[in-house]
Amino acid sequence: MIRTENLTKVYNGKTAVDGLDLVVGEGEIFGFLGPNGAGKSTTILMLTGMIEPTGGRCFVDGIEVAKDPLNVKKIIGYLPEDVGFYGNMTGEQNLDYFARFYGMDARARKERIAELLELVHLDGVAQKAGEYSRGMKQRLGLAQALINDPKVLFLDEPTANLDPEGVREYRELVEHLAGEGKTIFVSSHILSEVRVVCRTVGLLAKGKLAAQGTLEEVARALAPADGDAVRIVVETREHLPAIDDPAVIDIERNGNRAVVRAKADIRDRLSATLFEQGLHVREMRLEEPEIEDVFMAAYRR
Amino acid sequence: MALDRLFNVARKEFSDHITSRRFIIILGLFLVISAIGMHSGIENYNTMLESYSLQLQHMQDLEGPYAGWMPEKPSIMLVFSSMMGYMTMLGGILAIAIGFDLVSKEKETRSLKSLLSHPVYRDEIINGKALGGVGALGFAMALALAIALAMLLLFSVVPTLDEFAAVLVFGAVSLGFLLAYFAIALMMSTVAKESGNALIYTLVIFFAVSSLLPMFGMMAANAFAGDPPEPPQMPRMPQEIVRTASSGGYFTTSVSQSVVYGGTEDPEWKAYEEEMKTYIEKRRLISDISSLLSPQSNYQTIAIAVTQPQIFSMMQSPYDTAPEETTGLAGALGKVWMNIAALIVFPSAFFAATYVKFMRMDIR
Numbered sequence: 001m002i003r004t005e006n007l008t009k010v011y012n013g014k015t016a017v018d019g020l021d022l023v024v025g026e027g028e029i030f031g032f033l034g035p036n037g038a039g040k041s042t043t044i045l046m047l048t049g050m051i052e053p054t055g056g057r058c059f060v061d062g063i064e065v066a067k068d069p070l071n072v073k074k075i076i077g078y079l080p081e082d083v084g085f086y087g088n089m090t091g092e093q094n095l096d097y098f099a100r101f102y103g104m105d106a107r108a109r110k111e112r113i114a115e116l117l118e119l120v121h122l123d124g125v126a127q128k129a130g131e132y133s134r135g136m137k138q139r140l141g142l143a144q145a146l147i148n149d150p151k152v153l154f155l156d157e158p159t160a161n162l163d164p165e166g167v168r169e170y171r172e173l174v175e176h177l178a179g180e181g182k183t184i185f186v187s188s189h190i191l192s193e194v195r196v197v198c199r200t201v202g203l204l205a206k207g208k209l210a211a212q213g214t215l216e217e218v219a220r221a222l223a224p225a226d227g228d229a230v231r232i233v234v235e236t237r238e239h240l241p242a243i244d245d246p247a248v249i250d251i252e253r254n255g256n257r258a259v260v261r262a263k264a265d266i267r268d269r270l271s272a273t274l275f276e277q278g279l280h281v282r283e284m285r286l287e288e289p290e291i292e293d294v295f296m297a298a299y300r301r
Numbered sequence: 302m303a304l305d306r307l308f309n310v311a312r313k314e315f316s317d318h319i320t321s322r323r324f325i326i327i328l329g330l331f332l333v334i335s336a337i338g339m340h341s342g343i344e345n346y347n348t349m350l351e352s353y354s355l356q357l358q359h360m361q362d363l364e365g366p367y368a369g370w371m372p373e374k375p376s377i378m379l380v381f382s383s384m385m386g387y388m389t390m391l392g393g394i395l396a397i398a399i400g401f402d403l404v405s406k407e408k409e410t411r412s413l414k415s416l417l418s419h420p421v422y423r424d425e426i427i428n429g430k431a432l433g434g435v436g437a438l439g440f441a442m443a444l445a446l447a448i449a450l451a452m453l454l455l456f457s458v459v460p461t462l463d464e465f466a467a468v469l470v471f472g473a474v475s476l477g478f479l480l481a482y483f484a485i486a487l488m489m490s491t492v493a494k495e496s497g498n499a500l501i502y503t504l505v506i507f508f509a510v511s512s513l514l515p516m517f518g519m520m521a522a523n524a525f526a527g528d529p530p531e532p533p534q535m536p537r538m539p540q541e542i543v544r545t546a547s548s549g550g551y552f553t554t555s556v557s558q559s560v561v562y563g564g565t566e567d568p569e570w571k572a573y574e575e576e577m578k579t580y581i582e583k584r585r586l587i588s589d590i591s592s593l594l595s596p597q598s599n600y601q602t603i604a605i606a607v608t609q610p611q612i613f614s615m616m617q618s619p620y621d622t623a624p625e626e627t628t629g630l631a632g633a634l635g636k637v638w639m640n641i642a643a644l645i646v647f648p649s650a651f652f653a654a655t656y657v658k659f660m661r662m663d664i665r
Contacts (some may be wrong), residue, residue: 001509011663041665052663070420078418084411088317100309100402144415 001152001183002047006056011041012085016042018058018207024185024200027242029178032187033197033295039207040187041081047185048078063176074102077150081157081187083141087130091122091140094129095147102148116143119173142173147208152183159193171197191295192268203298210298220292222298231287234259237280245269259287306425306431314433318399319440327398328441331391332448335384339449340378344455349375357643375451377460378467378608384449385604388475389597391506394480399437399502400486402496403430406657414664427659431487431652438479446472467607467630474603477644481596482507484651493657498545513599518591530576533569589639596647599640606633 001023009017015283018038024030034040039246045051046057049069058065065072085094089117092113099109117123120139124149129140138161155174166251174197178184188194194201202212203222208246229249232241235257243258247266252259267284274281332527353374406426408411416426446468453460460468486503493499592598605612609634634641 011665050414050441070422072421078416080411080414082411084407084415085314086317086412086415087410088321097309098311098415100421101306101421103305143413145418147419154557255546 001028002030002058003062004043004056004058006049006209007043007046007053007058008055009039009046009051010054010083012164015207017046017053018203018295020207020209022209022212024183025188026183026198027178027181028182029174030186031193031194031201032185033189033194033201034187034203034204035189038188038189038204041156042253042272044078044185045188045205046078048154049073061127063166074148075150076152076154077145077148077154078140078154079145079158081160083144085129085140085144087128087131089129090118090127091125091132091136091143094140095144095170097267099147107202112147112149113143114148119143119146121169135163137285139166142170146177150182152185154185156186156187158186158188159190161279163214167193195273195291203295205298215291219288219294229261229263230265232262232265232270233283233285233287234258234260234274234281235268235283236274237282241277241279243270243273245273256282303425306421309437310421310426310429311589314403314430315436315440318433318437321399323398323656324395324437324441326371328444329392331395331441332445334387335445336448336452336502338383338387339380339452341456342566343381343452346375346380346458347456352419354475356425363544372426376467376608377464378471379459380453380458381449381471382604382608384445384471385601385608388478388604389511389600391399392475392479393482393511393597395441396438396482397486397503397507399434400483401490401500402471403434403487405491405493405496405499406490410446417664418647423660423662424607424656427491429658431655434487435480436481438483439476442472442476442479445475450487452500463630469560470630470634471604471607472645474600474607474641477641477648478596478600480648481600481644481651484648484655486653488651491655510595514591514595515588516597518588520596521591522584523567529580530573564596592644594647596644599647601633601639603663608635 004020004022006021007017007022008015018041020043022043032040032043042051046053047060047065048071049065051067059102060072061075063072063075085091086097089097095113099112099171099205104112114123117125120143122136122143125136129137132140138158142155142158145155159170160168161243174184174186186194186198198215200213201215201218203210203218208228211218211219237256240253240256240258243260245262245266247263247269249261249263251261265286267286271281271284404413407416417423448458450468482503485506486499489499489502489506490496491504592602608632
């Protein structure tokens with residue numbers, strides 16, 4: 001549904017997005033991760049036809065965005081970071097203004113707007129958009145992104161201004177929209193948010209795609225290289241004796257607890273040895289790096 | 302560019318303008334002041350009309366060299382000349398007020414990004430904004446003229462067809478003047494990141510082209526034309542004719558001039574008169590060139606040609622003793638075609654610059 005080929009954007013001699021190759025399948029909830037300034041918003045602006053790439057191409061539903069931005073905009077919805085509205089108009093009037101660009105007749109507009117305002121819990125709000133709180137603006141932003149019932153939804157830092165209840169509602173809404181078969185592209189620098197809603201992720205660092213796949217795949221790909229070694233955490237009730245196994249590389253001991261670095265997964269052999277020695281094993285597991293730590297390390301690189 | 306999208310933007314902009322407090326207050330002030338000016342203008346017109354009727358009655362009794370001389374009937378366009386002064390001030394402010402934050406406010410509130418995410422081209426947005434602004438200024442102008450005409454009818458002054466045409470031309474020229482400042486404001490709104498800066502830039506240009514430019518034009522004219530020729534040293538009492546024309550504008554004195562010269566058969570005086578004529582022509586040429594860059598000067602020149610053709614003729618040929626034949630509205634406009642062209646080119650140039658800037662604007 002979304003595809004980029006060597007997508008590049010240079011601003012005043014500085015490369016914001018550097019040869020990005022990305023593929024997001026239909027119906028996916030894709031998390032676009034990266035620290036601030038990594039090029040996430042610039043990528044979205046190119047994908048939504050709002051700026052032209054310096055090099056490369058990008059496609060949404062098979063349409064090359066730079067060549068036919070208007071048709072792309074007809075099938076996408078976009079919630080910008082810090083979304084803005086016309087402060088002298090109500091939420092309904094703002095939505096009506098945007099809806100007119102899709103050639104919807106008055107009745108269709110009225111029905112769609114009522115439906116969306118109810119969806120984002122802004123129905124019955126008579127205030128002008130200029131008097132909205134940031135959270136209300138964010139919710140209205142979601143409604144304007146959905147005004148044309150888009151196939152693809154681009155959400156840039158969607159939970160940035162939401163309170164916990166708003167975040168919960170947003171997650172439900174994303175799940176609901178994904179259930180309708182929409183492709184959702186969520187850009188965020190908050191891993192905890194992305195891992196809750198997204199099925200696949202891509203990590204952008206300094207304008208380049210560092211990794212793409214499921215969270216686990218990305219974490220594995222980004223984990224620091226340690227050869228083929230595995231780390232086994234062992235804890236026994238009694239003091240841990242010396243472990244004599246040819247696969248063991250080294251052991252970090254800490255009383256009854258140890259982290260065994262081995263050439264292979266020797267948990268079966270290790271547990272048998274400890275059992276034979278009459279020891280009570282409290283814990284034995286493979287230690288995987290925390291995803292947050294992996295991503296943080298990737299952010300810092 | 303699709304017209305439906307263009308009109309969607311223009312409709313919204315027009316609606317925003319005519320419902321904004323800022324627009325309503327300035328327009329209200331303009332209309333009230335114009336109406337007061339119109340009222341006194343109508344009273345003057347009625348007085349002049351009475352005087353004209355009396356003169357007509359006296360004509361029948363006249364004999365001798367003045368027999369057959371006909372006084373000139375006052376025109377209701379005199380009433381509109383008072384509006385010209387308010388237009389250059391309040392009209393200019395109104396045009397700036399609706400244009401200075403058209404784009405910058407959208408950048409500040411980030412609504413431009415939301416708008417651009419929908420299927421609309423940038424040129425449709427900027428053209429729609431311009432069209433909405435032109436519509437609002439047209440609405441303001443139409444309202445002002447409608448009130449003026451209503452006041453005329455209220456005082457039982459019915460314009461002739463020619464006068465009505467002149468009123469419409471005056472309205473169109475006034476709108477052209479307003480568009481000049483609207484275009485500057487729109488341009489600055491596109492260039493500046495913040496509305497405050499856009500307003501300051503616009504006011505700087507407003508004062509530069511309305512006050513500084515004509516002033517520099519006069520200085521340049523004085524510098525290039527040199528000293529006026531000295532009259533011949535001979536005691537005499539020539540038949541002096543003093544003719545004065547004044548624009549009555551707020552910001553410019555470029556069209557104000559007084560010329561004193563004598564008429565004689567003396568060859569020295571004739572030579573002096575010729576030198577003086579050449580000197581004045583030279584000065585006016587330089588002054589006029591700089592005035593073409595000032596919407597105020599152009600507007601006042603055209604408006605005077607439309608509303609006060611006699612005064613305009615005197616301004617054009619201050620050393621001619623014989624009054625020029627009245628050439629009608631078309632003739633008057635023909636004499637100021639350069640000013641008309643300048644008044645069209647000025648906003649067009651700023652709109653073009655705005656268009657280019659907006660199309661290339663970084664919307665991050």
